[in-house]
Amino acid sequence: MTINTLVSAAALAASMAIIPAAAVAQNEDLVRETITPAFADALPNVPGKTISAIVVDYPPGAKSIPHRHGQAFVVGYVLQGQIRSQLGNGASRVYKAGEHWTEAPGVHHTVSENVSASAPAKLLAIFVADTKDKNLVIWDKK
Secondary structure, three states: OOHHHHHHHHHHHHHHHOOOHHHHHHOOOOOOOEEEEEEEEEOOOOOOEEEEEEEEEEOOOOEOOOEEOOOOEEEEEEEEOEEEEEEOOOOOEEEEOOOEEEEOOOOEEEEEEEOOOOOOEEEEEEEEEEOOOOOOOEEOOO
16 A cells, blocks of 8 residues: 555545534434545546545434535445435435446535345445545535
8 A cells, every 4th residue: 555545545534534523413313424535546547636445334214314426526336234325306216236327527415325124234335536535424404
C-alpha cells in the first residue's frame, strides 16, 4: 500500500465517519450501519479522478440515513445478505449477495437497509469521484 493510498484512505475515513449531530439526534432509535474504508487510489489514466471504496456493515434491521454522494458515480455491490435500496422516487428493490446497482452523480439515496431482522448484511460501495472531493457521503439532516 502506497503512502498516497494510506493518506487517501485516512481522508476517506474521516469524511465518511462523521455524521451531522442533527441526523443522529433525530434518529436515536435507528439501528445504524458501520462504515469501513477499503481503498482509495488516483486513476492514472483519468487525471483528477480517484476510485475509492467503503465496506458498509448492516447489523440485523439496520438502516442508513438518506444521503447523497455528491458528484461521485457509485456502484453498490452486495457482499452478504440482502439490502433494500431506493434512489430518488424510483422503485425500492432488494439486492442479494452478488448483485449490484449504480448511482448517478447527485442522486438522492432515499433507502438503504438490511432486509433481515435476524441476519447481518454487507455492501461494498465503490466511488469514482473528483480527487478533491473528500466528503463522499452527505447525510440528510432531517
